[in-house]
Amino acid sequence: IEEYASTSAELSGYVNAAVEIFVEQGAKVEYVSVQNVSRETWHFGTHHARVERDAELDWVAGGFGSKRGKIRIQNDLAGPGATSRVTGAYFADGLQHLDYDTFQEHIAPNTTSDFAFKGALRDSSSAVWRGMIRVEEDAQKTNAYQENRNLLLSKDAHADSIPGLEILANDVRCTHGATLGQVDREQLFYLMARGLSRQEAERLIVRGFFQDVLDRIELEPVREALGAALEARIPQA
Template structure:
């Protein structure tokens, strides 16, 4: 077995031989596409505990090397089975190492990634990150999605992986063409409930590992609404590094919700890259037990006259730990930029912890840029007010926690997803007094 440096990531098993094994049976063009990403992956340094970003999420929490790489997806032809599928124009169901695809939309193309290499847009520059590059080289479950101008389309992607000790690497490359409108809901689930017992032996207990690298290209005047719903079971480790680039007058609305997973490290980067482009990034997370939820966001303004608004709201209870790191970057000359970033955390008991680390890197003037962070427990005056109206203390706390998340839940357009988010919040509160 591997010996791990206590704080480092052991990524040695991701070598050229492993890449060739994974790609065996794929067309030669796929291997050369993978190899280009592998070159970038090899050139980037391994994240270390001394890096500010990874200080709270050392490699020992993410023992990816203990997992066998899943086989590339094969089509199953199964009918769509998931909730909500009737509300969507297209559904991709990924179940472990198989997938099925249902597409009724005339203006939406969905192709397995291996069949779409020639159509891929050029990569997103800020996607030059270690795990993003790993995902671009080693993806096992990849799709190319292209929304063309026309009627708005809704796509549901269900990622369901069994807790069988495998490492799955999902990857979407999404192109929303000029003036197109795509709503994308991604739901990530483990197929079985894992153990919730508290153990220091992460490697022995983790049952499923996922490394994702999604890429979104939002064209001029186009709109992408994306919801990522992480409902992993308690024995999953997940690292995902997603990036989006939004062209002039385009708009990206992202909602990332994290409820499940033993250790989760998500990066969401969005470049508002053309004049008039806007991004709205929202986050909702609720950790309990010994969950570790680390999220990093990047709002990059590489063009003048751009907007990015971010609101991430989380709650931690029991012994769980959340980390939020946000960065706003305005490139030189990016004037008349409107950037806003707010992170709020509810720490529901002693022993739970929420770290909030907002940052700005501004290389321009003439911009409106603000960020803030607030961490604390529920407001005792609100609790008293509700109790004075006969609502018992525990119910008052539940009501206030649910209310706290409503601000983010309201940003999701699909009613079924909203209900699921409310139910997931309620589930997290079940044993909360």
């Protein structure tokens, strides 16, 4: 478990982190990285993992702090039967900008990758997610998935989703999805008609939006900590 945090909300600075993970044959690794530095800090990170034969990597990434943040996450499925799952959640407000660049590199046959990122943005914040699945010529029987969903909580918030596929093999299953939307007015009306204030209703909708991402996290303490970090960012009623 890795956390980037600031000792003071007023602290300004620059963070440039690099992480290399090697998951050897038959091993299973669970890795958690949470970024929650001050709003006056710039944060950059390069995270790279190599997963060998019949090994598993379960990765959780959370992004909440920084003035400007850019993270690159690359997973190389290097051995037959390798599996990688990356779950990401981020929440931006004010003038924050968060940028994620993910790369799923399938090198060996019979490999699986599953990347799912969800983000909520309010005020004048912005986010960019770029995802690429690359399947090499020898990586037959690849099963790869990527998705990015964004919920805009104000008219000035902005998000871009840019999924991509680069497939050199001919016997694979590769899919991706991307959505961008605002709070559903019918859901909002339904909840307010049952006595909730607008802010209370929005909080409930945001919780529901992130729930399926949280459900992907197997470690209960991590799931609870990430849920609490998201909860802290939702405007109080």
